[in-house]
Amino acid sequence: MKQPVRVTVTGAAGQIGYALLFRIASGAMLGEDQPVILQLLDITPAMDALEGVKMELDDCAFPLLAGVVCTDDPDVGFKDSDYALLVGARPRGPGMERKDLLEANAAIFSVQGKAIDQNASKDIKVLVVGNPANTNALITQRNAPSIPKENFTAMMRLDHNRAKSQLATKTGKAVTDVKNMIVWGNHSATQYPDLSNTTVAGTPALDLVEQDWYENDYIPTVAQRGAAIIKARGASSAASAANAAIDHVRSWALGTTDGDYVSMGVYSDGSYGIEEGLIYSFPCTCENGEWTIVQGLSVSEFSQGRMKATEAELTEERDGVAHLLP
Numbered sequence: 001m002k003q004p005v006r007v008t009v010t011g012a013a014g015q016i017g018y019a020l021l022f023r024i025a026s027g028a029m030l031g032e033d034q035p036v037i038l039q040l041l042d043i044t045p046a047m048d049a050l051e052g053v054k055m056e057l058d059d060c061a062f063p064l065l066a067g068v069v070c071t072d073d074p075d076v077g078f079k080d081s082d083y084a085l086l087v088g089a090r091p092r093g094p095g096m097e098r099k100d101l102l103e104a105n106a107a108i109f110s111v112q113g114k115a116i117d118q119n120a121s122k123d124i125k126v127l128v129v130g131n132p133a134n135t136n137a138l139i140t141q142r143n144a145p146s147i148p149k150e151n152f153t154a155m156m157r158l159d160h161n162r163a164k165s166q167l168a169t170k171t172g173k174a175v176t177d178v179k180n181m182i183v184w185g186n187h188s189a190t191q192y193p194d195l196s197n198t199t200v201a202g203t204p205a206l207d208l209v210e211q212d213w214y215e216n217d218y219i220p221t222v223a224q225r226g227a228a229i230i231k232a233r234g235a236s237s238a239a240s241a242a243n244a245a246i247d248h249v250r251s252w253a254l255g256t257t258d259g260d261y262v263s264m265g266v267y268s269d270g271s272y273g274i275e276e277g278l279i280y281s282f283p284c285t286c287e288n289g290e291w292t293i294v295q296g297l298s299v300s301e302f303s304q305g306r307m308k309a310t311e312a313e314l315t316e317e318r319d320g321v322a323h324l325l326p
């Protein structure tokens with residue numbers, strides 16, 4: 001049996017937390033041979049609710065669950081942590097854009113970045129889910145200078161999965177037939193779900209759909225799916241977000257298969273002309289616990305325009321939180 005790894009989840013008493021923790025404890029994220037210790041962080045008023053979640057975790061008698069810590073102290077929550085899923089943040093309501101949360105949530109991530117820097121394993125892998133996820137990931141990374149920059153990522157996998165599902169439905173094929181999906185940029189309405197390299201059962205996606213549907217229906221549907229869920233449910237997506245977090249970390253830790261791409265918000269090294277240092281979603285493959293940006297894809301003029309627009313929004317968000325970026 002492997003040694004347990006420590007997985008920190010923030011906002012663990014919230015709705016995504018409730019859809020996430022049981023799957024991590026069951027082995028869905030790190031594999032069915034990997035025991036885990038869950039380190040659950042939330043704010044003081046949420047401690048009773050968090051204790052209730054722990055009781056339910058206990059009641060599952062998960063064979064892989066080697067311990068559960070509940071805390072409101074970031075230094076305890078990130079102690080020796082190997083993986084951190086930063087979910088804890090305020091969600092948006094109807095009529096808000098995710099960047100409207102910047103002011104409310106940004107401070108959380110500078111505190112947690114410092115706590116990661118001081119307490120976590122130097123190999124920790126961090127996924128930021130709390131919105132606006134890319135800029136919060138940047139704040140976390142910049143406040144944790146002793147950890148490699150590549151270890152901080154933002155969640156674009158929900159967008160990636162939405163993009164696959166919408167395309168599979170349109171073409172009447174299975175989601176497993178869709179390969180090399182890409183969503184570029186920010187987890188926001190400016191994101192760019194790009195079908196130029198995508199295939200469906202081996203056929204180029206753009207040969208299967210009309211350009212008008214692609215530009216005027218598909219791209220906005222994927223980009224605004226979060227708002228559509230809020231309108232329908234009266235609360236932001238939770239189970240699908242938790243599922244995407246599991247998929248993201250699983251791909252990163254255990255690898256991607258057959259060269260298929262996943263979309264991850266990662267530290268830009270300047271690939272595709274995107275400003276170095278932004279946390280921008282690129283097509284990635286993963287192996288041995290490391291992600292690599294897929295290189296050498298041709299970029300049309302249409303794609304270039306979209307990629308630059310979402311980059312511009314990220315630079316604007318970054319400039320808005322300059323006071324939190326050491």
Ligand SMILES: NC(=O)C1=CN([C@@H]2O[C@H](COP(=O)(O)OP(=O)(O)OC[C@H]3O[C@@H](n4cnc5c(N)ncnc54)[C@H](O)[C@@H]3O)[C@@H](O)[C@H]2O)C=CC1
Pocket residue numbers: 010011012013014015016017041042043046087088089090091092108128129130131132133155156158159187236237238241
């Ligand atoms: N990147 C993505 O694709 C997605 C991101 N999200 C975002 O995830 C975040 C969480 O969403 P929900 O679980 O629905 O919200 P929620 O309101 O149900 O839960 C948030 C939890 O975070 C806790 N929290 C607040 N401040 C904290 C702090 N400083 N430290 C630790 N915990 C703290 C709250 O007490 C609460 O338990 C939101 O920002 C939401 O917008 C949601 C869906 C998808």
Ligand SMILES: O=C([O-])CC(=O)C(=O)O
Pocket residue numbers: 091092098131158225226227229230236237241
């Ligand atoms: O839309 C929201 O605010 C929640 C979220 O990030 C999503 O569902 O993609």
